[in-house]
Amino acid sequence: MSDSIIDINKVSVSFLQKGNRLDAVKDVSLSINRGDIYGIVGYSGAGKSTLSRTINLLQKPTSGTVVVDNKTFFDSSKSRKPIISAKELRIERQKIGMIFQHFNLLNEQTVVQNVEFALKHSKLKEKQVQQRAQKLLGLVGLSEYANTYPAQLSGGQQQRVAIARALANDPKILISDESTSALDPQNTNQILDLLKHLNLQLGLTVILITHEIDAVKRIANKAAVMDAGQIIESGSIVDVFVHPQKQLTKTLIGFNEGPKKAISILNSNGLKLNSNEQYIKLTYFGNEVSEPVVISLYKDLDVTANIIYSDVDILGDTLVGTMFIIIEGKSENVEEAIDYLRQRDISIEKLDRSEVNS
Ligand SMILES: Nc1ncnc2c1ncn2[C@@H]1O[C@H](COP(=O)(O)OP(=O)(O)OP(=O)(O)O)[C@@H](O)[C@H]1O
Numbered sequence: 126m127s128d129s130i131i132d133i134n135k136v137s138v139s140f141l142q143k144g145n146r147l148d149a150v151k152d153v154s155l156s157i158n159r160g161d162i163y164g165i166v167g168y169s170g171a172g173k174s175t176l177s178r179t180i181n182l183l184q185k186p187t188s189g190t191v192v193v194d195n196k197t198f199f200d201s202s203k204s205r206k207p208i209i210s211a212k213e214l215r216i217e218r219q220k221i222g223m224i225f226q227h228f229n230l231l232n233e234q235t236v237v238q239n240v241e242f243a244l245k246h247s248k249l250k251e252k253q254v255q256q257r258a259q260k261l262l263g264l265v266g267l268s269e270y271a272n273t274y275p276a277q278l279s280g281g282q283q284q285r286v287a288i289a290r291a292l293a294n295d296p297k298i299l300i301s302d303e304s305t306s307a308l309d310p311q312n313t314n315q316i317l318d319l320l321k322h323l324n325l326q327l328g329l330t331v332i333l334i335t336h337e338i339d340a341v342k343r344i345a346n347k348a349a350v351m352d353a354g355q356i357i358e359s360g361s362i363v364d365v366f367v368h369p370q371k372q373l374t375k376t377l378i379g380f381n382e383g384p385k386k387a388i389s390i391l392n393s394n395g396l397k398l399n400s401n402e403q404y405i406k407l408t409y410f411g412n413e414v415s416e417p418v419v420i421s422l423y424k425d426l427d428v429t430a431n432i433i434y435s436d437v438d439i440l441g442d443t444l445v446g447t448m449f450i451i452i453e454g455k456s457e458n459v460e461e462a463i464d465y466l467r468q469r470d471i472s473i474e475k476l477d478r479s480e481v482n483s
Pocket residue numbers: 140141142147149167168169170171172173174175176
């Protein structure tokens with residue numbers, strides 16, 4: 126059995142819009158491992174929702190293959206229809222829960238009835254359905270709201286009901302399509318933390334479709350960036366957020382905000398760089414605080430180091446620090462200082478003097 130739970134290979138989806146062909150998803154290949162929280166990010170219209178809907182064949186691909194939990198759902202080289210029967214697909218779809226920006230709750234039904242509704246076609250007896258619904262409400266922290274109505278709950282609480290309902294049939298995968306986009310920051314974080322908790326507690330694989338970068342940073346371990354129907358970049362969140370390759374990714378994650386702040390601090394202080402000064406960006410990981418390392422540059426290496434701007438980001442469980450500094454000294458000492466930093470697993474990027482002096 127492979128480690129991956131979702132294998133999408135060369136999937137394309139085309140629509141006809143007013144007589145014109147629109148390629149919403151273009152030749153996308155994506156592999157998601159069991160237990161991943163996989164963020165799929167991109168601007169509106171990039172194709173994120175369409176791609177996610179191919180996973181349970183709510184959207185049939187125009188071409189490509191879709192394999193979920195080692196079962197081939199779709200393979201355009203064999204048929205233009207799903208490979209598995211309609212009955213099998215219905216069963217397999219229960220392994221894939223979905224939540225959306227809109228909670229889609231039944232407003233005339235109580236919270237617990239909303240969850241029970243998802244178990245209507247299960248083989249459980251009435252008593253078991255009630256017990257399961259109560260258990261699910263406990264899992265999402267809503268036990269005491271079982272007999273209230275959706276309208277009496279906050280947006281965050283309503284999304285919890287939707288999550289409990291999505292988990293009713295014990296899915297292995299949960300697709301969250303912009304599930305926090307309508308929520309305030311506090312409720313957003315609570316829902317994200319709940320998804321992370323469910324991921325850890327149940328081993329649930331979560332696909333987090335969002336345009337909210339902070340959501341991905343908070344809980345995902347991997348991310349893919351979509352643009353115009355294609356995945357332009359993917360990898361661990363550290364890869365994508367610390368070493369973005371594509372300009373769109375850099376814009377999306379605000380990668381150039383740090384350098385811009387550093388330059389504006391330098392400019393507002395009227396600082397120019399001399400030839401004996403090197404402007405560098407340090408990136409360090411983990412809880413190691415890089416300030417003592419910078420201090421040792423003074424003590425041991427006969428250079429001075431001025432910290433212009435520093436920032437700390439948390440990517441999942443990884444702390445990532447960035448620091449913009451100017452090292453001043455004889456050129457051989459500056460180079461020695463840079464080597465010294467590199468040996469300490471600090472990533473170093475020499476920045477162009479002209480950026481400051483322009
Ligand atoms: N059923 C459909 N028929 C025709 N065009 C569609 C259909 N579904 C999506 N599209 C088009 O496909 C493109 C991608 O849409 P999609 O919803 O997948 O993007 P998205 O990245 O999820 O953006 P958003 O967050 O705005 O939904 C858009 O241009 C959209 O108009």
